[in-house]
Amino acid sequence: MKWSRLIIHAALIALALLFLVPLGVVVVNSLRSSQEIAATSMIGWPGHLTFANYGQAWNHFCMAEHCWGIEPYMLNSFTLAVPATILSTLLGALAGYSIALWRFRGDQMIFALVTLGIFLPEQMKLIPWVVVLRDLSLMNTIAGLVLIHTVQGMSFTTLFCRNYYVGIPQDLMKAARIDGAGFFRIFWRIVLPLSPPILIVTVIFQFTGIWNEFLFGVTFTSGGQQPVTAALIALSAAITSEPMYGEQSAAVLIAALPTLLVYLFGGRYFLSGLTAGAVK
């Protein structure tokens, strides 16, 4: 019996280390000089530690013919992800509240359509967005990407909130209505105060998804307007002349940091968002 426990623990630890290899390699390489990496391999212990890569990656590093590091792209990603997360969450909460608590003719049909949006591949939405963004003069702007992620994010946020609000007892609604409360007052006074658990899940899910999104970023923006995921691709493509693996590792780590931190501090909520978004 003792032996089997030992084997189970050993297997789990071995697998965990294997899962950590890519992260570990990037962390270690971000502290090695690029010359050293090129002379040996990506996998290796630093001969001497250097933190210069981070400074280089942040605002000196050259990619796609601009030498301003990834700082502007990180700022772009924040100006994209923060408003789009807030807007899509608020609109989703409102839509979820209407569907869940104000039954009306066709509500099931509308809910089914909203849910289908989750499965609709992004490739089906590219051309309509090209036309919409062009007509609104939002091509190659962060505002255009905010619009895209707000609208598309509503599929998830509406689903999350609707499934949560369905659990609010109808008696509570009836009592509120007898007291003369209308649509907005019930939302503000009853539904929103009950919402923090689902709003946290939704915000974490949306922020992670929007920060990590790539296709729309790379299709609808270029140059200094790109979010960091789109810029990183240019980075991995541009490096052919001179090896810059140290700086690149630091850049990749910085780009991954916001969502990693969100995951570490909100892991429980992250997981429930993932399963809620996937299973339904």
Place this chain on the structure above:
Amino acid sequence: MRTILPLPAREPKAGRPEVADVWRRRIGGALTQLAIWVPLAIAAGHVVVFTVWTTWVSFTASTLMPDYSWVGLRNYWAVTRTANFQIAYVNLLIFGLGFVLLTMALGLLLAILLDQRVRGENVLRTIFLYPLAVSFVVTGTVWSWLLNPGLGIQKLVNDLGWTDFRFDWLVQSDKAIYTLILAGVWQGAGFAMALFLAGLRSVDGELIKAAQIDGAGPWRTYHRVLLPTIWPIFVTVFVILLQSAIKAFDLVRALTGGGPGISTMLPTLVVYDFMFQRSELGRGSAAAVLMLLSLVVVLLPYGLYVRWQRQRQARA
């Protein structure tokens, strides 16, 4: 809309004409209607409009710009005859099956191991799930370094003295597709683990006890009792992973870029290539619609299955 209970008639307050009250209620009602319908119209409307729109473009002669002259199925014939398309769907079959089955196997193994009341379960779970918090662009880039023969694992092993060691799938056109499976399994296994573990934990303890009283060992308990009980989760995980395989784009872009040559083309890359590299919007749309159809083939039976299951539960 459900009939709203009549509001208790409020006494018109002194000094305020009743007309203003009526108007206030009308404006309030209009605002309510707006607050209900605008978000719903956006959330449901864009799905319908965009699907119809792209499908329509796929039947037109659009090239650089949408051009709405009808050409019937011509784009579809043209797209399905390209080497890109044919390679992409063979690859999807290899990648889809490899990725889904291996991810499920590893996820199930992790879930069963974690289910043994191990120490540090939370830390381990955090480690197995962290790849999901990171973008595919980042993980694809990192894997492209590790799998690069002149830079990553092969270089390391060669430098250590085993000079004949070869691990160069990334640059072999017949093997590169397996590197996508490798990176995909690494990224997705934690998700499968989480769903399987939640399922295992939700099985009625009485059932497990009964099996143990009958003299079933741990292997038999899983094989005969636990896994058959959670089989609906297998279906769910299978479908979710398969649909994500059909939609895979970022990972391929970052890891292989579809290469070497076009050996790791996938349906999403075909769409992108037609739309934005060749500027053939009509053909790109046809490729997108074909992608959607392959999703429907996966999701429609699943939807019916879920409905059937719900009805069965409702009857039971």
